[in-house]
Amino acid sequence: MRAMVYRGPYKIRVEEKPMPRIEHPNDAIIRVTTAAICGSDLHLYHGMMPDTRIGHTFGHEFIGVVEEVGPSVQNLKRGDRVMVPFNVYCGSCYFCARGLYSNCHNVNPNATAVGGIYGYSHTTGGYDGGQAEFVRVPFADVGPAIIPDWMDSEDAVLLTDALATGYFGAQLGDIVEGDTVVVFGAGPVGLYAAKSAWLMGAGRVIVVDHLEYRLEKARTFAHAETFNFAAYDDIVVEMKRTTDWLGADVVIDAVGAEADGNFLQQVTGTKLKLQGGSPIALNWAIDAARKGGTVSVVGAYGPIFSAVKFGDALNKGLTLRMNQTPVKRQWPRLFSHIQNGFLKPNDIVTHRIPLEDIAEGYHLFSAKLDNCIKTLVIADPS
């Protein structure tokens, strides 16, 4: 089969790989129809995630058709169209039994701090991802769901991570009616988080980024006020000014490990890999929140230490909330919001590329060319 493979930092290619096979009785093999490139895939692409091995196939956002099922699979059959949450999870461990699907303890031998994720290095379990023609999906009775007939395929693939994560990020903020919510990052997750903040009753939603075309999308798609941090000497002061010097009730870090805005943090975090990412957005979030406020973190960081301003977080009495998203918990409500017309996920898709062109797709997304916001990978053009 054809699959994207990692060849080292900033280098990937498509090559022939052996077909995935049933390795566990509850496995399924999925023929991928559409995948996506996620902002967090760039951390792997840039060589920031420890234990990213040559030959690994990325891709944790994908949908497809069931090709084969293991002998114990009860809920899926060959030919079903399915959407697969980015979490690999067993459904029965201590954490899964409590709804913490992203923290499953039965799927990742390489680390206890993070659960299993498709195509996200051996640090998250060593599972190949969906930027390929076929992918192995463990625990087929637990994670995947049949795509409803009414659902657009592009909306389905966006539900496997980006939309669910943005919505989850807004929930972690514990937004109450009238709150002022600041979202750092106008990428897919930030746009969805801003949109979701309104559903939860926010009184003001402010999005901060440095890419003007993404801020334009935040204004039109997410009805948000916007600030380009590159236009201000100090974006934290600007956030204080615009909130009448109070600070925001809720701040969402939807950027994660590759935040811009401080050259030293960028170089030590993303170029030299001496931190688990450059925590610029997180530090801004801590400083932009009001005392007693909440900071929600859904931007992804690596497992190594990062230079985070915990002193300010302590002194301000902030609540810090974060996790990888337990995707499937979000789906029933998000399905309803899409059906009601409150959310139109694929409005943010800017590029659709064939699998064979994925190296250029990664560069496009990494270098932010051509007003790129979200890129879908069409594995099966039919």
Add this chain to the structure above:
Amino acid sequence: MSTTPSTPYVANKPKDIPSPEALRARIPGWGADLDPKDRPSYPREVYDPAGTGAHWDYPEEQQSGREGRERSIEHGQLTPVFGTSAPLHGVSGRIRRYAYRYSEGRAAHWLILIGADRVDAWGAHLRSLVSLRPDNPVTETGVLAEGRLHGIASRLGKRRADVNHQWLDPVIVGGPWVVATAGAVLAARVVRRRARR
């Protein structure tokens, strides 16, 4: 003359928040999830093992790839299911296995793994040079997209904050190749010089 104090210096909440009616009229779905207790991730933990689709108390253990599978020493056992994407191999594999002697709490664990990643990449590049499909830094970096997808126009005059470090990317990609080539040339010269003596 004293001005009205800003919000945090008095008890009242900010006054410039639009009314719910105004927001509902402007934002599709505003307030659909207004009740914090009626949101999918509230409460954080909901004990419902029967609701996940799992029909086992403990999953059957995957057999393929079990032998010698590396694991975190913070795990009490090898997990019943795991990925088999790229098993340990060669020099990088030995380095990685060494890294797994350290817990996730130790910087050594992660820094050694990152070192192993680089060794793995260099080994793969060298092996590719004697294969039918050598690595091609032009196609594999996707840099040709710069020409087709407005590389200059996407950056010029856009006040982008990432332009100040993007110049380092080619150094990161090409630097090791330049150093390795220079080293190989130097070594070849030394060998040739000694052979002439």
